[in-house]
Amino acid sequence: MESRLKPAGFSGNFEHSSRRGYMGSAAVLPAAGAAKARPPVDPCCVALRVFVLAATLAAAVVMAANRQTTTVQVAGAGAVPPLKVTVTAKWTYSSAFVYFVVANAMVFAFCAGALVACRSRSAVVPVMVGDLVALALLFSAVGASAQFGLLGERGNSHVRWSKVCDVYSRFCEHAMAAVAVSLIAAFADLILLMLTILTIHKASSYY
Amino acid sequence: MATVDDGAAANSGSKTAGASESGAGRYGRPPAKCSRVDLALRALLFAVTLSALVVLATSKQTVMVPVVLRPPLVFAPVAAKFTHSPALIYLLAALCATCLYSLLSAVSSLRFLSGSASSAKTIFLLLLLDALCAGVMASATGAAAAVAWLGLKGNSHTRWNKICNTYGDFCRHIGSSTALALVSSVLLLLLAFLNAYTLYRRSR
Numbered sequence A: 001m002e003s004r005l006k007p008a009g010f011s012g013n014f015e016h017s018s019r020r021g022y023m024g025s026a027a028v029l030p031a032a033g034a035a036k037a038r039p040p041v042d043p044c045c046v047a048l049r050v051f052v053l054a055a056t057l058a059a060a061v062v063m064a065a066n067r068q069t070t071t072v073q074v075a076g077a078g079a080v081p082p083l084k085v086t087v088t089a090k091w092t093y094s095s096a097f098v099y100f101v102v103a104n105a106m107v108f109a110f111c112a113g114a115l116v117a118c119r120s121r122s123a124v125v126p127v128m129v130g131d132l133v134a135l136a137l138l139f140s141a142v143g144a145s146a147q148f149g150l151l152g153e154r155g156n157s158h159v160r161w162s163k164v165c166d167v168y169s170r171f172c173e174h175a176m177a178a179v180a181v182s183l184i185a186a187f188a189d190l191i192l193l194m195l196t197i198l199t200i201h202k203a204s205s206y207y
Numbered sequence B: 001m002a003t004v005d006d007g008a009a010a011n012s013g014s015k016t017a018g019a020s021e022s023g024a025g026r027y028g029r030p031p032a033k034c035s036r037v038d039l040a041l042r043a044l045l046f047a048v049t050l051s052a053l054v055v056l057a058t059s060k061q062t063v064m065v066p067v068v069l070r071p072p073l074v075f076a077p078v079a080a081k082f083t084h085s086p087a088l089i090y091l092l093a094a095l096c097a098t099c100l101y102s103l104l105s106a107v108s109s110l111r112f113l114s115g116s117a118s119s120a121k122t123i124f125l126l127l128l129l130d131a132l133c134a135g136v137m138a139s140a141t142g143a144a145a146a147v148a149w150l151g152l153k154g155n156s157h158t159r160w161n162k163i164c165n166t167y168g169d170f171c172r173h174i175g176s177s178t179a180l181a182l183v184s185s186v187l188l189l190l191l192a193f194l195n196a197y198t199l200y201r202r203s204r
Helices: A016-027 A041-066 A096-117 A121-154 A167-206 B002-012 B032-057 B086-114 B118-155 B167-201
Strands: A069-073 A084-088 B060-068 B074-081
Touching: A041 A096, A041 A167, A069 A167, A084 B032, A096 A121, A096 A167, A096 B118, A121 A167, A121 B086, A121 B118, A121 B167, A167 B118, A167 B167, B032 B086, B060 B167, B086 B118, B086 B167, B118 B167
Parallel strands: none
Antiparallel strands: A069 A084, B060 B074
């Protein structure tokens, strides 16, 4: 009965000897004594995590540094000569881009924390939950800003929203690059999550 | 089946003590309480996605808009439909996929309850598909919310005027559909948490 009262997921004492039977040669550890406290860290997972870290940072920085100032010619009416107006495009002008930067920064912070915590066995479930939330955040941010970018690229004739990317071409290119990098990061996060799930699945199936 | 509840809960709790009491212990069925919650969440997901689909598909509004702005005003009917925006079409497709998926996965969840087939593999596959669906729904919700926000507030910097003062009914439909899509992505995340926790508890 006392085993039911114990919090099932978060107690740190894991049976590694039972897992090593399956993992066999994969879990050759340098120090057998350290194996109890330190689980084997999958280098693939760490590499993916570092990739997500770098990609979200790059996306956030590229988007936040994105700024373009151009001059457009406003046609004068009647005798008034045409006027040159300086206009600026910034990421803060669009709420979708602000959400994008904030979401990428949050995922970056979480990934840094997870990279530090991945050596401890008790962090498996919190990291997985965080990965799921990070996945949802990244995908929704990518969806929102890709939609905004598409509107800027093509406009929408039905509601008379004209396209703006012919004026702010460099701004649009940078924004699209940031969105693409963030999309790749989101897929990498998905693969990372699936690898974690696969590890847990193996541990649960092969005793 | 009345004893399954207590038996399964005790069984999952004492997994560490005895590796397996019987042959079925290794691939023992998930605790019935968990799978009941799982089934309820999937039914809720189906209801939410279906209502979001209906609300989105019925969002059509036609208003009379002046097309000539000089004194003899000429009015013409202008319709707003969800097919005018690629983001809303994407939302429709994602909602369709999630609705279908929730039905199919509810069937497999029902099989857990009856106890005929329950393996770690099924939970694993459901978990993977849940995560994938959550990603798709999250991106669709983000895109639809961005277009709904633009419609509601407009964007003065790019001179995109808001349209919700003209198409109020249409906007309400889109907004409700987006909110329901948000609820369904949260439900998918909860399902993934639940399944992951079930799977994790078996690994101890």
